[in-house]
Amino acid sequence: MKYDYNKIIDRSKTNSEKYLLRKELFGTEDVLPMWVADMDIFTPPFVVEAIKKRANEPIYGYEEIPNSAFEAQIGWMKKRHNLNLKREWMLYSHSVVSTINVAIKAFSKVGDKIIVQTPVYYPFMRSVRFNNREILFNPLKKDEKGDYTFDFEDLKSKIDKDTKLLLLCSPHNPVGRVWKKEELLELATICLENDIKVLSDEIHSDLVYDPYKHIPFASLSKEISKITMTAIGPGKSFNLAGLSITTVAIEDDMMRDVFDKVHRSIHFSHGSVFSHVGFEVAYKEGEEWLDGLLIHLKENVLSLYNLLQTSNKISMNLPEATYLAWLDCANMKLSDEKIKELFIKEAKLGLNPGYIFGKDEGRGFMRLNFGVSKITMNEALKRLEKIL
Helix, strand or coil, X not given: CCCCCCCCCCHHHCCCHHHHCHHHHHCCCXXXXXXXXXXXXXXXXXXXXXXXXXXXXXXXXXXCCCHHHHHHHHHHHHHHHCCCCCHHHEEEECCHHHHHHHHHHHHCCCCCEEEECCCCCCHHHHHHHHCCCEEEECCCEECCCCCEECCHHHHHHHCCCCEEEEEEECCCCCCCCCCCHHHHHHHHHHHHHCCCEEEEECCCCCCECCCCCCCCHHHCXXXXXXXXXXXXXXXXXXXXXXXXXXXXXXXXXXXXXXXXXXXXXXXXXCCCHHHHXXXXXXXXXXXXXXXXXXXXXXXXXXXXXXXXXXXXXXXXXXXXXXCEEEEECHHXXXXXXXXXXXXXHHHCEECEEHHHHCCCCCCCEEEEECCCCHHHHHHHHHHHHCCC
8 A cells, every 4th residue: 555655734733843933942932943842743544543443432440451452563573583582571662762861760769870872862860860860971973974883992991889770772863873782792791780670762773774784772682672661652653752652571580570679669651542543553554654765765864965065054964763853063163042043034944963972972962853744854955045
């Protein structure tokens, strides 16, 4: 079946966070919002139809997530990522950020250190601070070509007895890296040697472009799996963030018991009747839709990349994964606030300023969400040309 990723829908008249917060974030509603990581692309029609069918049932009472939903995800992860999961390892979570917060509470105490590798998805840092833990900053290394990797020597020099947990972003948001096996193995070795547990945020694992291949952290070895909590879900892959459903997979029985004790104390329950349906059908029927989406997204980012080659003002490396472009605006030689102002006032584009992903490591960058129709992408490129 051929799917259309170019339908236009006016989200400005809905409660879409991306549109509703324009005035608050950018000081005006006259911007094309390309910031928060959901797509302006229709949710797959088979998901919509399944939810409509469930809505016709006249009672929306408490429900448990059916085992069939977990089994659908287990089958997907095995087929797409060669990750072997078992039903008893898996728990529902409202979101990846919820999972991060539970992990911090479960495996550290107030004042302990949590490793964060900036620039990175900003709720990593916020979650550590909200829980009164200390951030152990281990910034990624960027070479002269703009490629990022882990800084292992920096990490080893900073770890101490109070370091309890590493928050791993894989694939990486915002820099778009798909970590290589040897990179992950070296990181895992450091964690094993220092008794550090790993929360691996793999929410973007399906959004990887050829020839790159996502390697789940827990798939590296049995020993590594025993220190890993894997946070996964369909929200990014199928544009289902509003259903608020993810899972966390924890193989080690003792780790899972500790995590589950905190998880139960917060009382997440099992989510909504509609999220169960959308979750299951996405994993059962979504492969063809996702494959088409990846082609569409790759075309969008190539058009952006090609435009930026015509100027030395803004540069970017092609992302290996995600629908997020990490724009290097350093050659503009402007402050972060001036860069943001230029995008808002001249290009009329609402993007994420890079500094929210890391005060120093994000300086001079902007993050652009290219998960849109070609019509919207072309409009964004026209606006971007005004500041090139």
